[in-house]
Structures are given as structure tokens and as C-alpha cells.
Amino acid sequence: MDWMAWTWPTAIFFMVIASLLVTFTVLAIKFPETPRRGVLGMETTRGDRLFITLLGSAFINLGWLGLVGTAQPYAMIVCLIYAAAVFRWV
Amino acid sequence: MTQRPDNRAWLLMLPAMSVLGIVGLVPLIAVFNYAFFDIFTLQSRFWVSTEWFAELVGTPDLYAALGRSLLFSTLVVLVQFPLGIAIALMIPRGRLAGSLVLMLVAIPMVVPWNLIPMIWLNLLHPTYGTVAQMFDAIGFDFDYKFNAVHTYALLVTVDTWHWIGLVVILAYSGLSAIPPSYYQAARIDGASRAQVFWHIQLPKIRPVLLMALLLRVIDSLMIYVEAFGINAGGPMGATAFLSLELGEEINAFNYGPAAARSVLYFLLVLSVAWLFRVAMQRETQ
Numbered sequence: 001m002d003w004m005a006w007t008w009p010t011a012i013f014f015m016v017i018a019s020l021l022v023t024f025t026v027l028a029i030k031f032p033e034t035p036r037r038g039v040l041g042m043e044t045t046r047g048d049r050l051f052i053t054l055l056g057s058a059f060i061n062l063g064w065l066g067l068v069g070t071a072q073p074y075a076m077i078v079c080l081i082y083a084a085a086v087f088r089w090v
Numbered sequence: 091m092t093q094r095p096d097n098r099a100w101l102l103m104l105p106a107m108s109v110l111g112i113v114g115l116v117p118l119i120a121v122f123n124y125a126f127f128d129i130f131t132l133q134s135r136f137w138v139s140t141e142w143f144a145e146l147v148g149t150p151d152l153y154a155a156l157g158r159s160l161l162f163s164t165l166v167v168l169v170q171f172p173l174g175i176a177i178a179l180m181i182p183r184g185r186l187a188g189s190l191v192l193m194l195v196a197i198p199m200v201v202p203w204n205l206i207p208m209i210w211l212n213l214l215h216p217t218y219g220t221v222a223q224m225f226d227a228i229g230f231d232f233d234y235k236f237n238a239v240h241t242y243a244l245l246v247t248v249d250t251w252h253w254i255g256l257v258v259i260l261a262y263s264g265l266s267a268i269p270p271s272y273y274q275a276a277r278i279d280g281a282s283r284a285q286v287f288w289h290i291q292l293p294k295i296r297p298v299l300l301m302a303l304l305l306r307v308i309d310s311l312m313i314y315v316e317a318f319g320i321n322a323g324g325p326m327g328a329t330a331f332l333s334l335e336l337g338e339e340i341n342a343f344n345y346g347p348a349a350a351r352s353v354l355y356f357l358l359v360l361s362v363a364w365l366f367r368v369a370m371q372r373e374t375q
Binding site: 003005006007009010014040042043051052055058059062063065066069072 | 144357
């Protein structure tokens, strides 16, 4: 596995993503839900909202990197607010 | 009580999923990891944290290249869709004739990528190029090397020649799926040819056109071999698309920055694909 050049930061990153995916899969099986229509005017399930959250968070982090440039961990606070908004209204 | 879908079918997907995992997911993860290194060989790598990403998003180069790529994709769509639909409408409905025309328009799609710039540069060769001689005959000074507008025109022409078949075939398949009763009803109501197109044919082929749009947008964002072979991003970087700048980084052995770029492009393509999914979902509702 050394050829993939693992480091703890990237390993933790992928572990978090993987555990999120597993959690949401288990949730979807244990507690099936009906899709809901939010502010985007399209039907979304929890999985869709997770995807929107992750993709948006990537851009939030890049934006923080470009605009603020320091204290990258604080970008995660913006991401969490964004995640809460997505799960509440989308 | 609603019936739960039978999820055992997913087991049959397992072989395909594992192949996709090996060829798609694993390299993606590796590239993501490389993006945080100053890396030349695996033995000589230095952790640089988010330096490459900061450099990329902090300089205007990336946005300029993004703008050029979007301009190219827009031109490609604006040219290829009206043209592709027009050709699809003109294809004879007979079985043999229709198949022959479809085969004809599909031929450029099987030409190997690296041959395409060679074919076109030969056509434009000043001494023996057919197209160059035609331009000479009408006194048109076509200069794809140093005139950015001409380079764009050439690249869009080449891309159209290469990929118009895809749009034609998809539009044609959409048109073939329209039940004859729609046309009969239109004839009874005395609808004109234009009305049939705008109110029956176009709405009916919208879903396949969306699919074609997704494929064409993503493929045109990835254009590399043709653009590099024809003018290598010139003149003065006017056609240095995202993919060409990425190729340049790889050729210069800057694997770290190249990996960071790849991650950015991946996010970009993922966003585009997601937007199309949303559009298609709305289409079916």
C-alpha cells in the first residue's frame, strides 16, 4: 500500500468519508424514508443530501484556501453550517 | 404495506463494481494522496500539505483556463446540437439507407485520437493540403497557428467532425422512438413541418439530447490530444484548456501539482455530472 503514499491526514479523510457512506447505507436500510422536495425543487433522500454536502464542502474548503488562506480547520465550521442547512432545507 | 425491492440483484453487480473499484477508485485515492506531496518518485516525496491547492486556487491562471474550456464546450454544444439534430432529421427512414448513413457518420468516431490532428494538419498543409488549397483559391488567409479565432474554429471543426456522429445517432434513436400516431394526429390537425418539430419531435427527444449533452460537455472539457496536436495551446495560450495545462504539468514531471489539478477537475466533472442528473430527474417528473 506504500505506493499510494498514505499519510495520516489523507487516511483519516478517507476513513471519515467511508464511515459516512456506511452509516448512511445502514440508516437507509434500517429506516427507509420517502424522498422529500426541498428548496432545489427536486426530490432528495438522505444520501442525495450527503452527496450535496460533501461536494459543497470540497468547494467550501477550496474557497477558504483561496480567499482566507490560513487556519484551514475553521473552514470545517462553515462546512458544518452548510451541512446543517442542506439537511434541513434541501 | 409496500414491497421492499429485492437487493440481491446487487450481487450480480459485484464483478463490475470490483473492476471499477480497481481502475477507478484506487487510482483516484492515490492521486488524491499525491496531491499533498512534492513527489517525483515514491522514495523522494515531501509532504507539502495544501500548498499546491493554495497555489492553484490563488492564481488567475486556473480561472482563465477554466474560462477557455467553458468557451470551447459552449461552442461545441452550439455547433453540434443544431447540426446533429438537422442531420438526424434528414436521415432517410428506410432501413438500409438509414443504417448506411448512420454508419457513415459514425466512422470518424473510430479514428484513433492521435491520428486526428495529423489528418487535419495534412488537410491544412500549405503545399499539399486540400483544404489549404481551397482557402488559397478563394483568397482566404487561414492562419490557425497565430490567429486565436482561427485556432478555435479549427478545433471546433475537428471536434465536430469527430463527434457529430454521437449526437446524430442519439437524436436519430430518439426520433425513431416517437410513435407514428403523433404524426398522424399532427397531420389531421394540419400542423406545419415546423410545428411538428417544435411541439412533437423536439420535446420527445429531449431526454436523449440531455444524455448527449452530458457526454459532449464532459468529453469536450477533456479534449487534449486534438488540441495539443494542432496548436499545443497556442497562440499565446489562447487554447490552453484545463486538460492541456494538466498535461503540461505531467510532462514536466510536476506530479504533485498535476495531482492537485486532477482533484480539482474531478470535482468539476462531478459537479457537472450531478447538475445533469438533477436536470434529468426533473425531466422524468
